Amino acid sequence: MNAHAGMAQITAAKLQHQVIYVSDLKQSTDFYTKLFDLQFSAHNHPDSSAAMRLAQMEMHFFSFGFYHHDICLVKHHKLKMDNGSMLHFSLVARDRSAFDAIRQRAKGMGIPTRDGRLIASAKTSPGARAFSLQDPDRHWIEIIEEPSK
């Protein structure tokens, strides 16, 4: 294969996990575990991980319940995070009741929500519901209900 050979033979099958910068690991961990019931699966710290020590980062791993990690939160101890490289990410609720529970929990936590797809041009399946909210670092998170679920 050369540089102009086009499509690769082994290709990306699907999104697997997303690792976002946060400014306060405890605050964000509380947010994600309380709102989504994410499972805390590992903590890579400069005192546990050579890579984290060299990179001056600390990382909390969270599982949706099947893979070791699906969402990770990273605190960079030297650099300041911002919202300048990612517009949003979307999470699919496990089922209809989970979608409703997340929205109800957000309301209970005093988190403002915004109905519908965040990006107007995003596809909306018939019967699907969606809403968005911001985490403590103003990352936009969209929660989607897949009608078949």
Next chain:
Amino acid sequence: MTAVSYVPPNVLPPVVQKLAPLLKRRWIRELVLMPPTLSGRRISNKTEDYGVFKPSRIAHIDQVSIYVQDIARSRRWYEKLAGLRHSRTCEEEPHPVKEGWRIRCCYMSAGEHDECLVLVEERDPAGKVTVPSGMSFFHTAFELTGNRFEDVIGFAEQAKEAGFVPNYGPVRHNGETPLGDGETGGNVACYFYDPDYHNIEFCAAMDTIENYRARYGDTKGSARA
């Protein structure tokens, strides 16, 4: 359009990228971790030391939208390296969260995941495309077709033949030789910077509740680091 040359502060310098494979040597990792080891502050970072794997309210990640300077340039990169398919590119639309700003979206699909990645050109009220900061996310990870150890190795080889240079990997995020880097999750991975220096991981064979006991038995996490 002409992209602005900007390297985010979190991008690994070339010399660090050259040295990073040394983390696959356990004695190097031990050397790096000597201060917390000697001071008694060292902790374990491994999975089975935590009670995990109960269902959450979330099934999976559906979509990630990232800012890019030039949709055409980024689209070519994701098509060529990752094999993503172009689904559609939309006309400009109002920015969903910034009054007076506009965005243009290019939707890309992976083999089993429709419109999973959105490449977003963001324009300020003066019409100028913004330069991605690189500081919102550390990386985005795609699982490769096949989802096996050898698929990542094969992917890294085909990427190299096509002229792409990883910034890290292939490695395995555990302590197993020869690729283990002492990290967490068991996934085999290689990482590449896209044209805007977004760090993109291509991985396979991550630990799951179904396989991690078979893979590691009752070995404590601290013994696998």
